[in-house]
Amino acid sequence: MAGQTTTRKHVFSKKIDAFFKGLADAWKFVKRFFQEVFVPPYEFKEVIHQCYRIGVESLPLISLTGFIVGIVFTNQSRPSLSEFGATSWLPSLIAIAIVRAMGPLVTALIAAGKVGSGIGAEIGSMKVTEQIDAMEVSATNPYKFLVVTRVLATTFMIPVLVMYTDFVALMGAFINVNANELVSISTFFAQVFSSVTFLDIFSSIIKSLFFGFTIGMVGCYKGYNSSKGTEGVGRAANAAVVVSMFLIFIEELLSLQIINLFRMK
Amino acid sequence: MDNREKVVVVRDLYKAFGELEVLKGVDMDLYREENLVVLGRSGTGKSVLIKIMVGLLQQDSGSMEVFGKEISRLGVRELNEMRLKIGFSFQNSALYDSMTVRENMEFPLVRNIKNLTKKEISFRIEELLDAVGLPQTINQMPSELSGGQKKRIGVARTLVLNPEIMLYDEPTAGLDPITCVEINNLINEVRERYKTTSIVITHDLSCAKQTGDRMAVLLEGQFGALGTFEEVFPHAEDQRIKSFYDYNFINS
Numbered sequence: 007m008a009g010q011t012t013t014r015k016h017v018f019s020k021k022i023d024a025f026f027k028g029l030a031d032a033w034k035f036v037k038r039f040f041q042e043v044f045v046p047p048y049e050f051k052e053v054i055h056q057c058y059r060i061g062v063e064s065l066p067l068i069s070l071t072g073f074i075v076g077i078v079f080t081n082q083s084r085p086s087l088s089e090f091g092a093t094s095w096l097p098s099l100i101a102i103a104i105v106r107a108m109g110p111l112v113t114a115l116i117a118a119g120k121v122g123s124g125i126g127a128e129i130g131s132m133k134v135t136e137q138i139d140a141m142e143v144s145a146t147n148p149y150k151f152l153v154v155t156r157v158l159a160t161t162f163m164i165p166v167l168v169m170y171t172d173f174v175a176l177m178g179a180f181i182n183v184n185a186n187e188l189v190s191i192s193t194f195f196a197q198v199f200s201s202v203t204f205l206d207i208f209s210s211i212i213k214s215l216f217f218g219f220t221i222g223m224v225g226c227y228k229g230y231n232s233s234k235g236t237e238g239v240g241r242a243a244n245a246a247v248v249v250s251m252f253l254i255f256i257e258e259l260l261s262l263q264i265i266n267l268f269r270m271k
Numbered sequence: 272m273d274n275r276e277k278v279v280v281v282r283d284l285y286k287a288f289g290e291l292e293v294l295k296g297v298d299m300d301l302y303r304e305e306n307l308v309v310l311g312r313s314g315t316g317k318s319v320l321i322k323i324m325v326g327l328l329q330q331d332s333g334s335m336e337v338f339g340k341e342i343s344r345l346g347v348r349e350l351n352e353m354r355l356k357i358g359f360s361f362q363n364s365a366l367y368d369s370m371t372v373r374e375n376m377e378f379p380l381v382r383n384i385k386n387l388t389k390k391e392i393s394f395r396i397e398e399l400l401d402a403v404g405l406p407q408t409i410n411q412m413p414s415e416l417s418g419g420q421k422k423r424i425g426v427a428r429t430l431v432l433n434p435e436i437m438l439y440d441e442p443t444a445g446l447d448p449i450t451c452v453e454i455n456n457l458i459n460e461v462r463e464r465y466k467t468t469s470i471v472i473t474h475d476l477s478c479a480k481q482t483g484d485r486m487a488v489l490l491e492g493q494f495g496a497l498g499t500f501e502e503v504f505p506h507a508e509d510q511r512i513k514s515f516y517d518y519n520f521i522n523s
Binding site: 131 | 327357365367432
């Protein structure tokens with residue numbers, strides 16, 4: 007009996023130990039980014055290459071998703087507004103919802119799934135096939151080449167993709183509104199821009215920077231610390247998506263609180 | 272032998288992974304321009320030994336001196352300077368699979384030797400690809416190469432920085448017998464042509480016999496035997512070394 011108690015205690019503390027060790031490792035990994043990002047040599051070519059991969063190659067998926075979100079959201083909002091005879095408010099309502107929350111959130115979640123898992127799997131497979139060790143023993147800095155470049159690329163490209171998603175979603179919304187309410191494009195966008203404030207756009211871009219940083223950092227961290235062969239690569243890719251999505255929702259919640267403080271002033 | 276310059280000196284080296292003790296007091300000297308073959312069964316810590324040598328792992332105790340410097344005490348910059356003198360050929364070649372052969376070889380070159388012109392870089396890469404007999408693969412991706420070709424390109428990539436010590440981790444693992452002989456010849460050619468000192472990690476006795484000046488057999492975390500092939504193997508009294516020899520095809 008005493009033996010059982012000891013075992014249970016040991017397992018419990020082992021898990022807590024592992025949790026805090028994981029947090030400390032993650033913190034060190036993030037800290038290292040800020041230590042390395044400003045120090046030469048700079049891998050500009052690789053940053054551009056990663057920006058292309060993350061940005062351009064995500065466009066088809068982002069376009070389709072953004073467009074559908076615009077149409078569906080408009081369709082779902084119409085009945086509630088029409089009860090009050092307020093369908094003319096549709097462009098304003100949709101614009102605010104898309105720019106403030108849906109555009110950044112949808113883009114970040116899709117990027118977490120597509121880009122985050124890709125980074126996790128790519129770096130993870132490099133880790134288990136000793137390619138990262140090969141970089142290290144040839145006196146090059148694998149962290150700088152693999153992690154710094156990818157994190158910079160996601161941090162810069164996610165805000166660009168968010169603005170693009172906003173535009174595509176608004177176009178989807180316009181097509182729906184135009185078909186049902188016969189509103190012209192100029193009237194639609196006049197209403198959109200009259201309802202969206204500078205704070206909305208600015209806060210959307212700032213939080214997208216954080217989303218991008220999170221996606222890149224989590225993908226790289228999970229890949230860089232993967233082990234146990236191909237199974238580990240799969241786990242790294244999966245964990246990259248789950249953890250970054252979780253963190254994106256927390257960041258969204260926090261940003262909402264912070265932005266509300268500015269709105270109240 | 273003792274009059275020659277020692278480039279690596281290992282004393283009382285210990286390394287454990289959790290509760291598993293892998294190296295238990297290893298002593299070893301590596302002399303300039305010799306080929307030392309480290310033999311042992313899988314999991315005996317052969318690769319761990321050379322990974323400590325390049326700073327990929329750290330020993331728990333003991334010393335690992337390379338060119339008179341204790342590896343575990345080197346800072347990042349000094350360690351990188353040391354790594355430029357040590358070429359490491361990985362068991363699975365570890366070629367960067369998103370890069371062509373040329374880019375694989377350019378990667379360490381352009382990051383470590385500044386101010387090279389494109390012409391100089393191309394010349395160096397082509398020269399080394401010629402040396403390993405694979406000039407035609409320059410624009411191929413690693414996925415398009417055979418196992419033996421990958422090993423050769425891996426060796427060429429390590430040679431691009433002109434290392435003084437070459438570490439070969441299981442150079443013939445997973446290759447057919449003819450390719451094994453080709454790789455063994457390549458290891459000898461590299462030594463003759465580039466005057467390198469080498470450690471070859473293997474459990475393949477034919478590779479050991481063909482490439483090694485001295486053999487070191489790792490048994491239960493320590494070197495059980497050290498000497499030439501003839502001194503260590505044919506008349507070994509230690510049953511573990513004898514069985515290692517008997518079970519190898521070389522005996523048949």
